[in-house]
Amino acid sequence: SPSVSDADLSVCDREPIHLLGGIQPRGVLVAFHPGSESVAVVSANAAALLGAGPDALLGKPVSGVLPHGLLARVEAGVGPGPVTVEVSGQRCFALLHESDGLRVLELEPVIDGDGDVGAEETALSAVQRLVSPLAYAKGTVALLNEAADAVRALIGYDRVMVYRFHADFHGEVVAESVREGVDSFLGLHYPASDIPVQARALYTRNPVRLIADVDAKAVALVPPVLPGTQRPLDLSGSALRSVSEIHLEYLRNMGVGASFSVSLLKDGQLWGLMACHHLSPRMVSAARRQACEVLARLLSLQLSAEERSQEAAAQARRASLLNMLVLPNLGDRSPAKALETQAPLLMELTGAHGVALVLGASAGPESSPLLLGTTPSAEEVHALVAWLSMGELPGEVFHVDRLGDVYPPLASRADVAAGLLAVRLDPSVPHYALWFRPEVARTVAWAGNPNKPVRPEPGHARLRPRASFDVWREEMRGASTPWSTQDLEAARALKGALVGVVLRHAEELARLSR
Numbered sequence: 462s463p464s465v466s467d468a469d470l471s472v473c474d475r476e477p478i479h480l481l482g483g484i485q486p487r488g489v490l491v492a493f494h495p496g497s498e499s500v501a502v503v504s505a506n507a508a509a510l511l512g513a514g515p516d517a518l519l520g521k522p523v524s525g526v527l528p529h530g531l532l533a534r535v536e537a538g539v540g541p542g543p544v545t546v547e548v549s550g551q552r553c554f555a556l557l558h559e560s561d562g563l564r565v566l567e568l569e570p571v572i573d574g575d576g577d578v579g580a581e582e583t584a585l586s587a588v589q590r591l592v593s594p595l596a597y598a599k600g601t602v603a604l605l606n607e608a609a610d611a612v613r614a615l616i617g618y619d620r621v622m623v624y625r626f627h628a629d630f631h632g633e634v635v636a637e638s639v640r641e642g643v644d645s646f647l648g649l650h651y652p653a654s655d656i657p658v659q660a661r662a663l664y665t666r667n668p669v670r671l672i673a674d675v676d677a678k679a680v681a682l683v684p685p686v687l688p689g690t691q692r693p694l695d696l697s698g699s700a701l702r703s704v705s706e707i708h709l710e711y712l713r714n715m716g717v718g719a720s721f722s723v724s725l726l727k728d729g730q731l732w733g734l735m736a737c738h739h740l741s742p743r744m745v746s747a748a749r750r751q752a753c754e755v756l757a758r759l760l761s762l763q764l765s766a767e768e769r770s771q772e773a774a775a776q777a778r779r780a781s782l783l784n785m786l787v788l789p790n791l792g793d794r795s796p797a798k799a800l801e802t803q804a805p806l807l808m809e810l811t812g813a814h815g816v817a818l819v820l821g822a823s824a825g826p827e828s829s830p831l832l833l834g835t836t837p838s839a840e841e842v843h844a845l846v847a848w849l850s851m852g853e854l855p856g857e858v859f860h861v862d863r864l865g866d867v868y869p870p871l872a873s874r875a876d877v878a879a880g881l882l883a884v885r886l887d888p889s890v891p892h893y894a895l896w897f898r899p900e901v902a903r904t905v906a907w908a909g910n911p912n913k914p915v916r917p918e919p920g921h922a923r924l925r926p927r928a929s930f931d932v933w934r935e936e937m938r939g940a941s942t943p944w945s946t947q948d949l950e951a952a953r954a955l956k957g958a959l960v961g962v963v964l965r966h967a968e969e970l971a972r973l974s975r
């Protein structure tokens with residue numbers, strides 16, 4: 462197998478994973494012209510099922526290659542699951558799709574005779590649990606855990622994870638179902654490069670993939686290059702597609718023998734994956750894969766609905782926070798004093814770990830900023846405000862998730878201020894509300910067993926999951942979680958609410974001190 466060098470790693474995003482020209486050896490592929498029905502491509506292992514190899518099969522009419530009536534049966538698509546057919550005395554799942562103007566038939570022998578028995582029942586009961594009002598009422602995480610349990614029951618893998626992409630496409634294991642005694646990956650984060658951009662694009666179009674044996678040698682397609690396109694047959698829609706050697710090495714380094722994953726889409730975008738590992742090679746029948754696909758589609762719908770209602774709830778929560786913030790009677794307290802008691806609300810409003818309110822007239826008790834939660838020092842905040850006031854703030858809200866990059870004086874303070882969200886409360890005086898977030902690497906936990914010794918092994922350290930986590934942490938150094946549009950809206954709304962109260966009070970103070 463080709464060795465994976467650092468140079469290879471740098472071109473990961475460009476590896477054409479749909480054009481590798483091979484399939485996994487668990488089945489046979491035959492592609493033929495739709496008109497003449499002559500065989501145009503066949504996998505090198507064809508003899509195992511079709512009684513003859515590529516030399517004999519290429520160019521022949523498909524009717525002379527496949528058992529009589531097979532194609533008609535597959536095209537008619539009997540029953541709900543994938544069609545099973547009899548080829549050379551073996552029962553096979555038959556899957557048909559089109560690619561590069563060819564019809565592509567894939568045949569996968571049914572293993573131990575009953576590969577699909579019970580799949581429909583298991584899937585149906587899982588579906589029932591997932592759509593039950595009970596599962597729904599328990600919230601997203603419970604729903605995801607249910608789904609992980611259901612998929613594990615269906616495929617019998619050791620570890621089934623729900624892997625969720627963040628906005629920057631790094632990912633996190635947010636739910637999991639594991640066999641007793643198997644390491645948990647729950648809560649672990651991985652860099653975006655672990656699932657490169659073209660893989661994510663492919664998984665958006667083709668939702669299921671199975672690597673039944675990470676050590677299985679790929680079987681070449683014949684011919685390796687199509688005369689029409691001058692490149693290998695496009696296997697984007699194929700079930701047997703062989704996978705990137707880089708990814709296989711990653712899986713081996715993880716101690717994984719088989720990997721199965723199903724896409725979770727939200728509004729047509731890749732939201733995450735159900736990522737499943739077995740510690741030894743393990744087949745998942747086409748029927749069970751399809752059942753998992755149905756579950757994943759259902760889960761995707763539930764997630765979309767759930768997220769929409771969560772967004773609505775968060776919106777309502779913010780509105781009520783704003784009310785709570787501005788309604789309390791100031792009495793004879795200054796706005797700053799009044800707001801001090803509301804610190805938790807102020808932080809919750811934007812999901813910050815600290816807030817600084819700079820409302821000061823040049824003299825008086827409010828000349829120093831009001832610091833709530835985890836923030837830089839008063840001096841640091843003063844300097845930051847001076848810098849903010851100098852520049853033209855693009856828009857009324859300024860936000861950054863790598864403050865150290867644009868404002869070096871706080872580069873060493875990523876522990877409190879990697880992220881800054883600032884609103885200027887008044888154009889004529891430097892009054893600000895500033896929200897701070899710490900570096901994200903400090904807010905996520907390595908949820909595996911950090912005390913477990915990592916064996917230093919030769920070879921490609923980068924492709925080891927622990928190393929991969931470290932890479933992610935390195936990439937995220939100095940960065941906070943990004944501010945969402947909702948955070949920005951909340952900041953703007955707070956500005957609207959505060960401006961009236963605070964400025965009136967500040968003018969009052971100014972008048973008094975004159």
Ligand code: BLA
Nearest residue numbers: 470473478651654655656660704705708711720721722736
């Ligand atoms: C594909 N990488 C994948 C897939 C997963 C992961 C789930 C989909 C294929 C599958 O089902 O196995 C990553 N798997 C994970 C992660 C976890 C997991 C993060 O279980 C966490 C628990 N991978 C790398 C690097 C490269 C890379 C550095 O780590 C490239 C430089 C490549 N990953 C890579 C490629 C694919 C992939 C090329 C596509 C494989 C294919 O479908 O052909």
